[in-house]
Amino acid sequence: METPDYKDYVQCTSRDLICDPLFQQWVIAPTAEADAFWGELVRRYPATQQPMEEAQQLLTSLSFRIDEPGDEIANSSFNQVAAQLGWLAGDREPVAAPVRSIRRRMWWSAVAAAAVVAIMLLLVNRQSDADREKVAHQTSYGSKKQVTLPDGSVVVLNAHSTIEYPENWEGQPVREVRLTGEGYFQVTRQFVAGTKTPQAFKVQTDNLVVEVLGTSFDIRERRGITEVVLETGKIALHFNNPSHQAITMKPGDRVVYDPARQQPARDTANAKDFSAWKHNKLILKDPNVGEIIRYLEDNYGKKIILEDPRMAERAITGPIYYDNLNDALFILSTVLNTQVIKQDSIIVLRPRN
Amino acid sequence: MPDQTAPYFDPNDPVSYRTLYVHYYKKLYNYGRKFTTDHVLIEDSIQDIFLDYWNKQDRIDQPAALNSFLFTAFRYSLFRKMQRAQRQLPLTDQADEPAFYASAFFTRDNTPEELAEKIRLAMESLTPRQREALFLRFYEALSYEEIADIMHITVKASYKLMARSLLQLKQALTSAAWWWLVTALVEARKNS
Numbered sequence: 001m002e003t004p005d006y007k008d009y010v011q012c013t014s015r016d017l018i019c020d021p022l023f024q025q026w027v028i029a030p031t032a033e034a035d036a037f038w039g040e041l042v043r044r045y046p047a048t049q050q051p052m053e054e055a056q057q058l059l060t061s062l063s064f065r066i067d068e069p070g071d072e073i074a075n076s077s078f079n080q081v082a083a084q085l086g087w088l089a090g091d092r093e094p095v096a097a098p099v100r101s102i103r104r105r106m107w108w109s110a111v112a113a114a115a116v117v118a119i120m121l122l123l124v125n126r127q128s129d130a131d132r133e134k135v136a137h138q139t140s141y142g143s144k145k146q147v148t149l150p151d152g153s154v155v156v157l158n159a160h161s162t163i164e165y166p167e168n169w170e171g172q173p174v175r176e177v178r179l180t181g182e183g184y185f186q187v188t189r190q191f192v193a194g195t196k197t198p199q200a201f202k203v204q205t206d207n208l209v210v211e212v213l214g215t216s217f218d219i220r221e222r223r224g225i226t227e228v229v230l231e232t233g234k235i236a237l238h239f240n241n242p243s244h245q246a247i248t249m250k251p252g253d254r255v256v257y258d259p260a261r262q263q264p265a266r267d268t269a270n271a272k273d274f275s276a277w278k279h280n281k282l283i284l285k286d287p288n289v290g291e292i293i294r295y296l297e298d299n300y301g302k303k304i305i306l307e308d309p310r311m312a313e314r315a316i317t318g319p320i321y322y323d324n325l326n327d328a329l330f331i332l333s334t335v336l337n338t339q340v341i342k343q344d345s346i347i348v349l350r351p352r353n
Numbered sequence: 354m355p356d357q358t359a360p361y362f363d364p365n366d367p368v369s370y371r372t373l374y375v376h377y378y379k380k381l382y383n384y385g386r387k388f389t390t391d392h393v394l395i396e397d398s399i400q401d402i403f404l405d406y407w408n409k410q411d412r413i414d415q416p417a418a419l420n421s422f423l424f425t426a427f428r429y430s431l432f433r434k435m436q437r438a439q440r441q442l443p444l445t446d447q448a449d450e451p452a453f454y455a456s457a458f459f460t461r462d463n464t465p466e467e468l469a470e471k472i473r474l475a476m477e478s479l480t481p482r483q484r485e486a487l488f489l490r491f492y493e494a495l496s497y498e499e500i501a502d503i504m505h506i507t508v509k510a511s512y513k514l515m516a517r518s519l520l521q522l523k524q525a526l527t528s529a530a531w532w533w534l535v536t537a538l539v540e541a542r543k544n545s
Contacts, residue, residue: 018523019516021497028494058523061472064492065457067386074378078371081400085407087367152392189391216390 004037010045017055027059069152133167139181141301142325144277151175151190153201158182158220158277159299175201182220184275187212187233207259209238217249218275222298225258229274239264289314289336292328300325307350311336362416374403380493381427387488388451389435398430421499424489428503452481457488475525483518490515 004022017023026034042049137157139145145157150169157163161181169175173192183203190199201212203219207226210219216231228237230249237247237255244264247255254269277299287295290312293304302325306312316335329347333340338349360372378399385395402423406412413419435451455477476484482504489495489503501511 015520015523018519019512024490028491058519059491061469062458062487062491062522064488065387066383068379068383071375074375074382075371077378077396077400078374081374081403081407082370084400084404087370186390189393191393 006041006044009041009048012048012051014051014054014058017051018058023052023055024059027056134164135167136162136164138162141299149175149177151199151201152188154186156184156275158184160301169199173197173199175199176204177202178204179219180205180221182218182222182277184216184218184277185212186216207240207257209240211236211238220274223294224260225256227254227256227274229254229269231275237264287316288312289316289332292316292332296325296328301345303346305346305348307338307348311338311349311351362419364412370407377403377423381423384424384427384488384493385431387453387457387485388431391435391438394431394434394438398427398434401430402426421495421502424493424495424499424503450481453485453488455479455484457484471525472522475522478525479518479521483514483521486511486514487518 009016012020022034023038026038038052042052137145137147139157139159139161141160143159147155147157147163149155149165150167153175155163155177158181161179161183163183164178165176166172171192175190185203187201190201191197192199203210203212205219205221205226206224207221208228210217210228212233212235216233217235218227218229218231220227220229228235228249230251230253232251235249237249237257239246239257241259244257247264247266249255249266252268252270253266254274255264255266257264289306293306293312296302297304314336329340329349332338333349336349337352339352341348341350360369360376362373363369381399382392382395385398386392389395406423406426413422432451455473458473458476479487485504486500489500490497495503497511497515498508500515501508504511504514506514
């Protein structure tokens with residue numbers, strides 16, 4: 001790397017620094033050498049301190065979602081590759097293996113396919129004998145959890161929710177999940193092992209079944225009312241009440257279903273907003289204070305009482321950011337100009353005079 | 354930041370092959386998930402490029418060159434598979450270049466909320482290629498030369514692409530700070 005010159009940076013602005021590869025390098029992977037250089041620059045030319053801080057703040061504000069699989073998945077993938085290359089577990093050195101022709105590779109895939117079919121048959125037989133092992137994840141009030149399903153699909157469970165599914169989906173025609181509460185789903189496309197038939201994904205709730213072929217969506221089932229919002233892809237809703245027809249949803253659609261009322265209602269919603277709870281942002285569609293309070297009660301398991309019930313009708317627009325219940329209560333009490341009085345599991349919002 | 358150091362690779366040590374594979378499997382899978390949720394396609398692409406790589410006689414074993422080679426080969430293989438899968442769907446007659454998701458970006462927890470929201474919006478306003486360049490530079494810590502290689506552009510173009518993305522972000526950040534100041538002033542006047 002070329003040695004930087006202090007003089008080049010005397011007049012620098014934060015714009016210059018943001019785009020400067022050496023400055024970036026220091027932010028990405030600081031070394032003692034780089035620390036010394038940038039430290040010395042500020043000492044010699046104090047005017048560079050402010051632009052440096054600004055540039056640093058911008059560059060460090062960038063961060064990324066991490067989707068790294070675990071060691072186990074990576075190792076089993078390696079085993080498949082090693083098998084195709086004809087390296088048998090440990091007893092032959094990989095380098096000793098001659099260059100394999102395409103034909104050889106195909107032969108190996110045929111063996112692999114045959115093995116998959118055999119295992120499939122075994123599993124199908126086993127399944128009819130005994131019930132499969134079930135896995136369950138549960139979140140308590142005020143907590144969230146991200147769960148990776150056996151097929152790599154991801155579910156983010158909101159507070160006070162449960163998800164249950166079989167430990168292993170291989171060889172089954174359908175991937176089935178049972179949900180109570182609220183979950184955001186990102187479903188991967190899968191094929192039934194050894195075939196080109198897509199493996200269906202179904203989420204069962206008390207009121208309905210969501211059928212999926214690779215997509216992301218949010219299901220919220222609270223107090224007997226189910227809301228489904230589709231972000232991407234295509235899903236079909238099958239209602240447990242046979243008198244309702246199935247509904248096919250497009251991205252951006254929202255379906256609200258209250259079994260106590262008659263028909264499911266369909267409108268549009270901003271799917272990103274609907275699932276904003278994943279980032280601790282609360283965005284309900286044109287909410288009033290009453291709806292926000294119900295949402296907080298569902299997720300934190302507390303009773304929230306408005307001493308002035310008229311406040312429940314007040315509309316609030318825009319996102320409410322919160323890290324925890326106290327944050328949310330603080331925001332509400334500021335907007336409504338109330339005190340927050342806590343008594344065990346009851347919270348009272350009392351108007352200030 | 355992830356672990357940036359590639360494992361030491363010794364072609365005469367069988368264990369080395371597994372270590373190398375596991376290291377890159379995680380990295381490439383993570384990269385692939387920024388373009389698609391279809392993990393079958395990602396898995397196939399990774400297996401394919403390693404099969405090709407280990408089937409070659411004159412292999413690149415030098416770590417820096419290997420890193421760039423694997424990223425380039427993976428991106429090419431994944432894009433081809435995605436485009437082929439897209440063409441099989443009814444109602445699409447042309448396959449677009451896969452797009453890097455805007456949702457792959459997060460802001461750090463300690464970023465003030467108004468600012469985080471502005472950065473999120475700015476991310477959505479960037480082109481997928483701009484987002485990808487930022488990811489390769491600030492997550493994978495790759496050099497401009499490597500990024501140019503992987504994204505099939507000249508080194509000069511990679512500097513331009515990065516600068517444009519960063520300055521667009523800076524603009525969003527500055528206007529957010531300004532907006533915050535104005536709101537604070539209005540609030541202060543209301544209360545006085």
